Amino acid sequence: MTLAISEFLARAELDEATLEVWVTEGWLIPDQGSGAFGEGDLARARLIKDLMKDLGVNAEGVDIILHLVDQIHSLRGALHAASRAHEGE
Amino acid sequence: MKDPYDILGVSRSASADDIRKAYRKLAKQSHPDLNPGDKDAESRFKEASAAYDLLSDSEKRRRFDAGEIDEQGAERQREHYYRDFAGGANADPRYYTASGFADFGDADDVLAELFARAGRRRRGGDLHFRLRVNFLDAVNGGKERVTLPDGRTVDITIPPGAEEGQVLRLRGQGEAAPQQGEAGDALIELSVAAHPLFERRGHDIVLELPITLAEAVAGAKVKTPTVHGAVMLAVPKNSSSGAVLRLRGKGVRRSDGSFGDQLVKLKLVLPPTPDAELEAFANSWSGRADYQPRKDWP
Numbered sequence: 022m023t024l025a026i027s028e029f030l031a032r033a034e035l036d037e038a039t040l041e042v043w044v045t046e047g048w049l050i051p052d053q054g055s056g057a058f059g060e061g062d063l064a065r066a067r068l069i070k071d072l073m074k075d076l077g078v079n080a081e082g083v084d085i086i087l088h089l090v091d092q093i094h095s096l097r098g099a100l101h102a103a104s105r106a107h108e109g110e
Numbered sequence: 111m112k113d114p115y116d117i118l119g120v121s122r123s124a125s126a127d128d129i130r131k132a133y134r135k136l137a138k139q140s141h142p143d144l145n146p147g148d149k150d151a152e153s154r155f156k157e158a159s160a161a162y163d164l165l166s167d168s169e170k171r172r173r174f175d176a177g178e179i180d181e182q183g184a185e186r187q188r189e190h191y192y193r194d195f196a197g198g199a200n201a202d203p204r205y206y207t208a209s210g211f212a213d214f215g216d217a218d219d220v221l222a223e224l225f226a227r228a229g230r231r232r233r234g235g236d237l238h239f240r241l242r243v244n245f246l247d248a249v250n251g252g253k254e255r256v257t258l259p260d261g262r263t264v265d266i267t268i269p270p271g272a273e274e275g276q277v278l279r280l281r282g283q284g285e286a287a288p289q290q291g292e293a294g295d296a297l298i299e300l301s302v303a304a305h306p307l308f309e310r311r312g313h314d315i316v317l318e319l320p321i322t323l324a325e326a327v328a329g330a331k332v333k334t335p336t337v338h339g340a341v342m343l344a345v346p347k348n349s350s351s352g353a354v355l356r357l358r359g360k361g362v363r364r365s366d367g368s369f370g371d372q373l374v375k376l377k378l379v380l381p382p383t384p385d386a387e388l389e390a391f392a393n394s395w396s397g398r399a400d401y402q403p404r405k406d407w408p
Contacts, residue, residue, distance in 0.1 A: 050204040061195030061202050068143045068192045075162070076134055076141075086144075092210030093146060094196035099211060 023057035033066040043069065046080070048087055114161035114174070114181050122175070126166065133162040142191040152191065234285035234294035241266065241278075241298050245305035248272040249315070249337045249362050258283070258296065266298060270363040271313070274302045307335060313362040313370025320379045321345060323388070336360040336372050343374060351378035 030037060043049045048069055049062050072078040072086060115122055118132040138144060140154035164181060165171045173179045196205065241256060251270035257263050264283055272278075277299050284294025302310075309316045315337055325332060329347035333340050338360055345355070353376045361370025381388070 052204070059202075060190065061192070064143075064190045064192040064195055065205075067188070068141075071137075071141060071143075075159075076137055077130075088207075090143065090146075090192070090196075091205045091207050094193070095206050095208060096210045097146060098196075098206075099208075 023052065023055055023059050024063065026057070029058045029063060029066075033063055034070070035066060040066075046084060048083065112157070112181075114164050117157055117161040118165065120165075126168070129162070129165050133158060133166070137162075143193050146193040146196070156188075234287040234292070236294040237284045237296045239296060239298045240301055242301045242303055243268055243272065244303050245308060245310075246337060248274075248300065248302040249308075249310070251363075256298075264296070268300070271365070272300055272302070274300065276300045308337060310362065311373075313364050315361045315370070315372045316375065317372060318375045318377050319343070319345075320377045321349070323378065323380065326350070326376070326378045334374060337362070345376065349376050349378075351376055 024032075029035075030040060033040075040049070043066070044051065049058065049065060051058055051062075068090075069083055069087070072083050073080075078086060115124070118124075118129060118136065120128050120132045124132070136158040137155065140148075140151045140158055142148070142151045142155060145151040160181070163170075164174055170179065174181065195202065237258070239256075239258065241254065243252070243254060246252075247254070247268050249271065251272070252268045254266045254268060255263060256266055262283070264280060266278060266280070268278070277297050280296040280298065282293045283296035286293050307317055317335070319332065319334055321330070321332060324330070325345055326349050327347070329349070330345050331342045332345050334343040334357070336357060341357065341360070343355060343357065355374040355376065357372040357374060359369045360372035363369050
């Protein structure tokens with residue numbers, strides 16, 4: 022499900038310039054077809070805000086944390102798929 | 111809700127800096143997105159965030175300390191965390207990276223196999239084919255050049271000892287990945303054609319060897335085919351039909367490099383039509399007391 026950009030900015034409490042920076046950094050990646058963002062991106066934007074605002078992480082730190090978070094989720098996905106494949110045998 | 115000072119583990123006289131430090135420490139351990147496998151994280155994080163919202167705002171903190179407001183209603187509303195969207199079956203491939211475990215696929219162990227299967231979701235689809243191979247190629251291994259339905263030609267190496275129904279995997283010969291992932295695999299299921307002489311039983315080969323009356327009675331060296339080429343088999347004197355001789359190591363190669371055996375079952379064959387001379391000879395033979403083939407019958 023995709024969100025209109027205005028809705029995305031409003032719900033993420035973001036301004037357009039910040040969003041542009043985050044996309045340039047690769048922290049948020051719009052859908053390759055529609056160029057839009059979805060609920061998952063919104064939750065990701067909130068995570069970035071938590072990191073920068075409440076947890077005092079700077080941009081370099083956010084970059085590293087997101088990379089590690091992506092690795093953890095990819096790994097978790099692989100483990101889930103592997104355990105399902107294993108059960109299905 | 112508990113007392114916000116207790117939740118953050120700070121004293122009532124704590125400085126704003128102490129409160130921030132205490133909160134960051136708790137948030138690190140309880141933020142659902144930084145602890146994606148911790149089911150209880152969310153409630154702990156909500157509690158800590160609510161306490162922090164109250165105590166990090168000096169005006170709210172003053173009013174709370176003065177008893178003008180209580181700790182209720184301070185919880186942040188939050189429908190979802192990022193972890194709810196990531197890592198599951200519907201995870202967005204945009205943020206997928208195998209860089210945390212790609213090396214597992216190189217190793218030759220159980221985990222590699224599991225990860226290879228798990229990773230296949232994001233790779234191109236696997237294509238399934240059947241290939242009929244002749245009996246001796248399956249036993250001894252061989253090469254087969256096949257043309258896939260999409261026109262590509264691939265050389266398939268059939269491993270020695272290949273079995274009926276065995277699936278060979280040609281890595282990267284399947285469908286291309288939807289995005290930048292690896293292509294899928296071509297999976298080739300083998301079907302082994304029957305052989306006119308040999309029959310396979312696990313790693314042993316069974317062969318029925320027809321012999322003449324003279325060979326059965328007097329014994330003989332008989333040229334006997336095996337899957338590895340013909341050998342001279344010593345048929346012992348006085349061999350009955352149905353006796354089984356074992357040719358060690360003339361069977362199918364096992365995965366450990368050893369070989370099964372060939373079992374040769376003798377079959378005494380008389381001339382195709384009745385023979386007067388042979389009949390007269392058999393009748394003239396007086397037989398002997400212990401020649402009673404059915405004596406053990408009940």
